[in-house]
Amino acid sequence: MDRRKFIKNSALASSVVLVPSFVKALDNTSFRTRGFKRLVIVQLTGGNDGLNSIIPYTNDFYYKARPSLAIDSDIIRMNDTLGLHQSLQPLERLWDDGHLCIINNVGYPNPNRSHFRSMDIWQSASDSDVYLQNGWIGRYLDKYGKKPYNAIEVNEALSLAMKGSYKNGIATKDYRVLYNTSRDPFLNKIVEHYNDTHLSEHNLGYLYKTFIEAKSSAKYIYEETKVKLGTAEYPSHNFGKQLKTTAQFINSGLDTSIYYTSLDGFDTHASQANRQKRLLDIYAKGIEAFVDDLKSQDTFRDTLILTFSEFGRRVAQNAANGTDHGTANNVFIIGENLKTQGFYNDLVSLEDLDENGDLKYEIDFRRIYATILKKWLEADDDLILNGAFQTLDFI
Numbered sequence: 001m002d003r004r005k006f007i008k009n010s011a012l013a014s015s016v017v018l019v020p021s022f023v024k025a026l027d028n029t030s031f032r033t034r035g036f037k038r039l040v041i042v043q044l045t046g047g048n049d050g051l052n053s054i055i056p057y058t059n060d061f062y063y064k065a066r067p068s069l070a071i072d073s074d075i076i077r078m079n080d081t082l083g084l085h086q087s088l089q090p091l092e093r094l095w096d097d098g099h100l101c102i103i104n105n106v107g108y109p110n111p112n113r114s115h116f117r118s119m120d121i122w123q124s125a126s127d128s129d130v131y132l133q134n135g136w137i138g139r140y141l142d143k144y145g146k147k148p149y150n151a152i153e154v155n156e157a158l159s160l161a162m163k164g165s166y167k168n169g170i171a172t173k174d175y176r177v178l179y180n181t182s183r184d185p186f187l188n189k190i191v192e193h194y195n196d197t198h199l200s201e202h203n204l205g206y207l208y209k210t211f212i213e214a215k216s217s218a219k220y221i222y223e224e225t226k227v228k229l230g231t232a233e234y235p236s237h238n239f240g241k242q243l244k245t246t247a248q249f250i251n252s253g254l255d256t257s258i259y260y261t262s263l264d265g266f267d268t269h270a271s272q273a274n275r276q277k278r279l280l281d282i283y284a285k286g287i288e289a290f291v292d293d294l295k296s297q298d299t300f301r302d303t304l305i306l307t308f309s310e311f312g313r314r315v316a317q318n319a320a321n322g323t324d325h326g327t328a329n330n331v332f333i334i335g336e337n338l339k340t341q342g343f344y345n346d347l348v349s350l351e352d353l354d355e356n357g358d359l360k361y362e363i364d365f366r367r368i369y370a371t372i373l374k375k376w377l378e379a380d381d382d383l384i385l386n387g388a389f390q391t392l393d394f395i
Contacts (some may be wrong), residue, residue, distance in 0.1 A: 037302050037376055038250060040259045044309040046266030047115065049276060050329040051315065054102060055083045061350035069272060069317040082343060087280035090288035098341040100334055101394045103368065105348045107328035107361025111311065118310040123161035125366050125385050136369055137258055138164030139384045148217045152249065153260040154242040162260060170217050179222035182215040226252045232293035239263040240286045247293040250303060257377060266309060270320035304376050305334035314357055315350060328361035331368060333394050340394045367392055
């Protein structure tokens with residue numbers, strides 16, 4: 001079989017990158033025996049402006065730094081100093097129910113203000129001067145995963161976060177398309193050659209086994225996913241479709257511990273106000289529908305939702321009525337089993353900024369990962385994060 005045709009003709013080559021099990025023996029630990037709690041990650045791509053999301057509405061320095069961009073009306077006041085952007089109003093019900101924890105001032109030492117590099121740092125859970133080729137979820141799969149579908153990214157391609165040294169997750173925006181692609185006659189020819197002894201002697205054998213894993217995963221997801229009619233109305237946006245698909249997977253009982261979704265467009269250097277308002281509205285309404293969908297099937301209690309962005313924005317507005325790349329930001333934790341509800345901590349001082357005029361981080365984001373890994377997924381957080389990070393008390 002021609003190698004170029006093999007790579008070119010298979011759509012799975014771009015949508016799922018899998019390391020087959022023959023590279024390393026599979027861990028015997030079953031996801032199901034570990035309590036089978038689920039983590040859903042929402043990535044706000046582009047650097048969401050945390051100060052205009054969680055608004056310090058009593059802070060004079062905030063209004064001085066943003067004479068035309070600061071929000072001074074229609075603020076949903078959550079305590080005596082901080083309030084939600086009006087577009088985040090759907091989160092107020094989660095707050096009232098005790099299902100929302102907001103962690104302020106999250107970042108990491110020696111911050112990088114490049115979108116790509118900072119996102120790599122968040123996805124690999126590395127120090128800012130360390131470059132890793134695998135992600136924190138991928139390393140979780142290396143240790144505890146048995147099949148690629150144990151972690152699913154609802155997108156066209158895998159993020160670095162989902163790639164391990166030995167095992168990777170699977171990426172799909174539409175499980176039916178993935179399944180139909182896996183049934184392509186060309187891929188069926190691959191399966192016929194599975195036991196050819198010469199395949200293990202060069203890279204083509206590795207690719208053959210890779211696609212056999214992909215085909216098996218596509219079949220499992222397709223056969224196990226059930227169409228359940230719910231009343232939740234999702235935003236007519238790609239993000240809403242991602243969450244709707246994720247809810248369908250969860251409510252179908254897939255053997256999947258981690259789901260990864262994203263909403264992009266947050267790089268608001270110019271004309272930020274209306275753009276961020278629209279994006280936060282999409283996010284909050286999507287999350288509201290998602291939670292309602294899970295609650296209707298009694299799956300919310302075993303689901304934790306983490307929302308992050310690769311960095312915040314500069315405290316001072318720029319000349320284009322926008323904000324430039326910053327550092328520390330807020331992180332949202334949503335779930336039914338929260339120890340800390342509401343604000344986990346206060347906002348750091350807007351008077352004491354770093355040399356670039358950015359917020360100083362207080363909580364290393366890897367402490368949040370460590371908490372989720374250890375307390376929610378019951379995993380070895382030190383091993384997966386390549387070091388020890390003190391856990392927090394939000395779960």
